[in-house]
Amino acid sequence: MKRSDKIYITLISLHGLLRGSDMELGRDADTGGQITYVVELAKTLGKHPKIGRVDLITRQIFDRKVDDTYSEPFEHLDGNSRIVRIPFGPRRYLRKEVLWPYLDEFETGVLRHFRKENRIPDCIHGHYADAGIAGSRLAYILGVPFVFTGHSLGISKKTRLLNAGMNASKIEERYNISTRINAEEAALDAAAMVVTSTHQEADEQYAQYKNYSRKKARIIPPGIDLDRFKISPKSKTPDVVNNIDSFLNDPKKPMILALARPDERKNLPALIHAFGRHAELRNISNLVIIAGNREDISQVHPGIRRVYEKLLLLVDKYDLYGSAAYPKHHNADDIPYIYHRAAKTRGVFVNPALTEPFGLTLIEAAASGLPIIATDDGGPRDIIRNCQNGRLIDALDIEKMGEIIHDVLSDNNQWQRYSRHGLRGVKRHYLWKTHTRKYVNEVQRILTRKRKIIPAALKKSNLPIMNRLVVFDIDNTLLGDREAFVKLMDLINESPIKVGFGLATGRRKESVFKLIREKTLPAPDLLISAVGSEIYYGPHMIPDEQWLSHIDYLWDRESILSALRGTPGLVLQPAREQRRFKVSYFIDPSLSPTVREIQLHLKNAGIRSKVIFSHGQFLDVLPIRASKGLAIRYISSKWALPKSYILVAGDSGNDRPMLTAGTLAVVVGNYSRELETLRG
Numbered sequence: 001m002k003r004s005d006k007i008y009i010t011l012i013s014l015h016g017l018l019r020g021s022d023m024e025l026g027r028d029a030d031t032g033g034q035i036t037y038v039v040e041l042a043k044t045l046g047k048h049p050k051i052g053r054v055d056l057i058t059r060q061i062f063d064r065k066v067d068d069t070y071s072e073p074f075e076h077l078d079g080n081s082r083i084v085r086i087p088f089g090p091r092r093y094l095r096k097e098v099l100w101p102y103l104d105e106f107e108t109g110v111l112r113h114f115r116k117e118n119r120i121p122d123c124i125h126g127h128y129a130d131a132g133i134a135g136s137r138l139a140y141i142l143g144v145p146f147v148f149t150g151h152s153l154g155i156s157k158k159t160r161l162l163n164a165g166m167n168a169s170k171i172e173e174r175y176n177i178s179t180r181i182n183a184e185e186a187a188l189d190a191a192a193m194v195v196t197s198t199h200q201e202a203d204e205q206y207a208q209y210k211n212y213s214r215k216k217a218r219i220i221p222p223g224i225d226l227d228r229f230k231i232s233p234k235s236k237t238p239d240v241v242n243n244i245d246s247f248l249n250d251p252k253k254p255m256i257l258a259l260a261r262p263d264e265r266k267n268l269p270a271l272i273h274a275f276g277r278h279a280e281l282r283n284i285s286n287l288v289i290i291a292g293n294r295e296d297i298s299q300v301h302p303g304i305r306r307v308y309e310k311l312l313l314l315v316d317k318y319d320l321y322g323s324a325a326y327p328k329h330h331n332a333d334d335i336p337y338i339y340h341r342a343a344k345t346r347g348v349f350v351n352p353a354l355t356e357p358f359g360l361t362l363i364e365a366a367a368s369g370l371p372i373i374a375t376d377d378g379g380p381r382d383i384i385r386n387c388q389n390g391r392l393i394d395a396l397d398i399e400k401m402g403e404i405i406h407d408v409l410s411d412n413n414q415w416q417r418y419s420r421h422g423l424r425g426v427k428r429h430y431l432w433k434t435h436t437r438k439y440v441n442e443v444q445r446i447l448t449r450k451r452k453i454i455p456a457a458l459k460k461s462n463l464p465i466m467n468r469l470v471v472f473d474i475d476n477t478l479l480g481d482r483e484a485f486v487k488l489m490d491l492i493n494e495s496p497i498k499v500g501f502g503l504a505t506g507r508r509k510e511s512v513f514k515l516i517r518e519k520t521l522p523a524p525d526l527l528i529s530a531v532g533s534e535i536y537y538g539p540h541m542i543p544d545e546q547w548l549s550h551i552d553y554l555w556d557r558e559s560i561l562s563a564l565r566g567t568p569g570l571v572l573q574p575a576r577e578q579r580r581f582k583v584s585y586f587i588d589p590s591l592s593p594t595v596r597e598i599q600l601h602l603k604n605a606g607i608r609s610k611v612i613f614s615h616g617q618f619l620d621v622l623p624i625r626a627s628k629g630l631a632i633r634y635i636s637s638k639w640a641l642p643k644s645y646i647l648v649a650g651d652s653g654n655d656r657p658m659l660t661a662g663t664l665a666v667v668v669g670n671y672s673r674e675l676e677t678l679r680g
Contacts, residue, residue, distance in 0.1 A: 006052025007443065009045060010121040012131035012138075013038040014106070015096035018058045019069045020077045023332045025261075026292030028304060030096050032261045033360045034151045037222050038127050039077070041439070044223070044432045046081025050440055053080050055121070057110060059099075060085035063092040086110055095301065096130060097176050100183075103134045104546040108638055110138055114464035115640050120144065123443055125195075127151060129180045132187030140190060140540035143460040145446045148191040152357050154180035155208045160265070160354060185211045192446045195439070197221050197358035198382045205357075205378070218442050221382065222360055223432030229367040231340045240330040241341050247325030248286050254409050255347030256281075257338065257370070259290040259361050262307040266291075267352045267375075267395050269310045274352075276318030278402035285347065285409055287324040290338060294328050339368035346415055348373055348408050352395050356380055363430045366422030371408055371415055373401075387425025389418045461538045462525045466500035469641055471528065471632065471658070473650040474505045474512070477668050479519060489522060502635075504528035504628045506614065506654050508579060509536060526635065531612055531620045531654045532628035533581040535635070547634060551581055551623040554608040560621050563605045568592055570619065581626055587619040595619070614653035615672055629657025636663075651675070 016030035017023075020039060024031055042056040056077070061070040069075070070093075075083040086109035089102030114120055125147040126135025132148050139146035154177055161171050171177050188194065189211035195218055196202045202217040245251040256275060260266035268289060275287045289311065294300065297308045315324050330338070342349065342365075349365035351374040358379035362372050366383070372390035374380035384390050391408060393401050408414060470492065472478040478485060492499045503524045505512060512529055515521065527536040533551065535544040560583050564570055569592025573584040593601070595613045602609050608624045628650075636643050648658045649666040653674035659665040660678070667678050 007050060007123065007440070007447070008053045008119065008121045009051060009055075009443065010124045010135075011038055011042055011054065011056045011127065012058075012110075012124065012135045013056065013127040014059050014103075014130045014134070015094075015099060015128065017061075017066060017070055017093070018056070018083065019067075020075055020083060021332075024067075024293070025332055025335075026259075026290070028095070028292070028301065029261055029263045032263075033358065034127060036360055037151075039083075040223065040225065040432060041436075042081040042083070043078040044436045045439070046077055046079035048079075048436055048440055050444070051080060055082060055084045055113075057084045057086060057113070059089075059106070060087040061091070061093050062087075066093050084113060086113060096128075097174070099130055100176060100179050103130065104549065107134055107138055107141075108546060110134075111141070111464060111638070112640050114142070118465050120460050120464050122447055123147060125149070126187060129154060129183040129187065133183035136187045136190035137542055140542045141461060141538035142464065143539045145192040146187075146190045147193045147195060147443070147446075148187045149195045150184060150187075150206070150357075152355075153205050153208070154184055156205055156355060157265075185209055188212045188216075191216055193218055193442055195220055195442075198379045200378045200381060201357060218438075220435055220438045220442070221379075221430055222358060222363070223435035224360075224363045224367055224426060224430050225432060226367055226427065229336045229339065229364065231336060235337075238331070238334045238337050240327055240334045241337050243327045244288055244325045244338070244341070247288075247322075247327070249322035251286070252345060253323075254285045255342040255345045256285050256287045256405060256409075257290070257342040257347055257349050257365070258288070258352070259335070259338070259349075260351070260353070262291045262294075262304045264303065264307055265354050266307075267354045268307065269314055270395060270398055270401065271350055271352045272311065272314040272318065272320070272324075273398045274402035274405065275324070276314065276320060277398065278406060281402055281406045281409075282320075282323055284406075285323075286345075287320065288338075288342070289324070289326045290330060291326065293330065335364065336368065339365055339370055343369040343419070346409075346412075348390075348405060348415075350401075350405060351375060351380065352393070352401065353377070354395050359383065363426055366430075367426045369419045369423055371418035371422065373405055373408060383425075383430075386429045387422050389422030389425055462498055462500045463537060463639060465498050466525070466639075466641070467497040467645065468495075469500040469502060469635075469639075469646045471502035471504050471526075471646065471648045473652070473655050473658075474503055474507065474515065476651040476670055476672075477649055477655075478503070478521075480670070500525045502526040502528065504532070504631070504648070504650070504655070504658055506531045506618065506620065506652075508577065509534065509541065513541075528628055528631045528635075530579045530582045531614075531622060531626075532631045532657065533579060533622050533626045535631055544638075546638075547631070548581070550634070551626040553623065553625055555581060555623040556607060557583060559605070559607050560602065560609060563602055563607060564598070564621075567598070567601075573618075581623050583621040585619045585621075586617060587613065589616065612654045612657075613674060614655075616674070618654075620654065627657035628655060629659075629661035632658050632661045632663060 016035050018035050042054050045051050045054045073085050088106040120142050123145050124135045124139040126132040127149050128151050136146050158177050188209050194216045202219055206212045349370045349372045353375050356375050356378045362383050365372050366389050375395040376392040391404050501524050509529045535547045569588040570585045577584045599611045610622045612620045643662045646663040648663050651668045652672040
């Protein structure tokens with residue numbers, strides 16, 4: 001396969017702490033199984049013969065409280081894969097629930113990254129809701145297919161929290177849950193493929209969303225690197241294993257191992273209850289809980305603090321000193337040794353989570369020869385069905401949980417059978433090689449088939465790779481001479497350098513689309529509409545939300561309507577012509593005050609705005625930061641394209657700001673009188 005034919009995939013995973021080695025899993029609620037999955041996926045895809053490049057894009061963080069690694073803009077992984085870190089929002093590390101306001105800034109950073117690379121990915125894959133909404137917008141802008149993996153879903157979380165007694169307003173305040181669910185809906189609507197880990201995810205969890213289609217779902221369980229869990233007898237035992245032994249009166253007893261983030265959803269206190277209440281279980285085994293890394297519990301996030309406090313109080317309540325271990329620190333490289341020690345004691349691995357989308361630790365435990373006991377939800381169902389290596393439990397039935405653990409530990413033949421089956425089942429169903437082969441095959445199908453799901457994505461956008469940009473007004477500029485228009489488009493299309501094609505008009509977006517169909521105009525790479533108050537990108541015409549936030553400054557629509565009400569010669573245009581950031585009038589210059597007088601009147605009323613007169617009959621009032629010209633300057637900055645590389649053309653007064661914005665500019669021969677001062 002030629003290098004140029006190989007696939008370029010962009011993975012996006014925004015929250016948590018993400019790096020290629022020594023991952024700080026369990027440090028907080030945001031740094032868990034998703035981090036492991038996306039890094040391993042990037043590494044294995046990077047070595048696949050059909051993949052030319054993999055960019056795993058995440059957040060760049062500058063914070064003395066975290067390692068300097070997370071501030072590096074690039075980090076090589078394996079083969080053709082790397083981590084790309086984009087700065088957005090405050091420099092410090094933030095939990096995922098407060099990242100939402102900064103996603104527009106992230107999207108701009110990613111577009112600039114593609115411009116620097118002078119290459120557009122063939123496919124974008126967003127992980128979790130935040131990367132789902134950002135990735136889907138980027139895919140629409142660029143005209144490429146979008147793949148989505150939710151990992152855990154907002155509707156399921158909200159239901160679980162409501163059932164646990166938390167009221168809806170508290171859930172909204174703490175988790176921004178409605179924003180998350182809306183983002184998931186948008187991602188599912190845009191997705192050409194939804195990658196799920198289990199049948200339950202595909203058939204039940206995602207089915208709660210109105211924009212989900214089961215036809216889009218592909219069940220591809222995560223993989224595992226078996227070599228990581230092969231422990232050489234000559235390997236030095238890490239300190240954490242010796243630390244675990246120091247907690248225990250008899251370290252040789254079978255180990256009941258749980259390894260999870262300090263997250264309330266992981267339900268670790270239930271396991272302590274089950275162990276503490278079962279006298280015989282306490283007599284024959286030890287309980288070991290690895291729940292992230294901790295220093296001063298009083299300084300961590302309140303949700304994490306609640307988990308730690310509950311665990312420690314329960315250890316004290318049941319007086320488990322000498323039979324329970326709960327070390328403060330471990331490294332990612334220590335995990336295989338912990339599993340190995342648990343298997344050596346003929347122990348079990350327990351996942352008592354309330355819900356479990358997949359359960360990567362279950363695969364890791366099975367690869368280490370440990371039988372598994374896990375919640376009857378999501379991933380564990382598929383894993384135990386495939387591997388026949390353990391038992392399912394009701395995470396809320398404490399007594400039964402203890403009985404099942406005791407049953408597995410007490411039956412030596414059953415333990416050995418589960419151990420063998422687990423090792424064999426992982427090799428058969430859960431290798432990264434298998435996962436990657438299925439994943440690449442599905443991506444190839446998306447790229448080669450007639451894309452009925454996303455028909456407009458057949459054409460990639462020129463914006464990230466353009467070397468020049470031309471932007472034309474439509475009426476009386478681009479249109480009027482069909483023969484000349486065809487010659488112009490031929491020049492653009494045949495240019496040896498990439499030329500982006502844009503439209504700038506006073507029309508609203510819907511009117512532009514209608515005109516494009518009627519006049520068989522080419523779809524623009526970008527559209528500046530509503531006299532410069534709106535900007536859209538790509539074949540799907542995705543709005544630039546950052547531009548809207550920018551021009552909202554000092555905008556007061558109602559005050560404008562009030563101040564101009566009753567002004568002679570001004571008549572409001574129909575409602576369809578009014579926009580969020582545009583108030584539009586018909587004007588009769590023979591009856592009305594001059595444009596300068598109208599502007600002065602608004603200023604004296606304390607209203608900061610911009611008044612634009614065009615074609616001798618239209619008057620538009622815009623935010624102080626909006627116009628075609630300011631939109632052009634904004635686009636120049638956003639897409640890192642010098643103004644001298646942009647050519648604009650127009651014919652009327654609403655084009656004046658664009659024609660005088662410092663770009664190359666053309667006033668067409670049939671210009672309106674209000675541009676007479678620009679002649680020559």
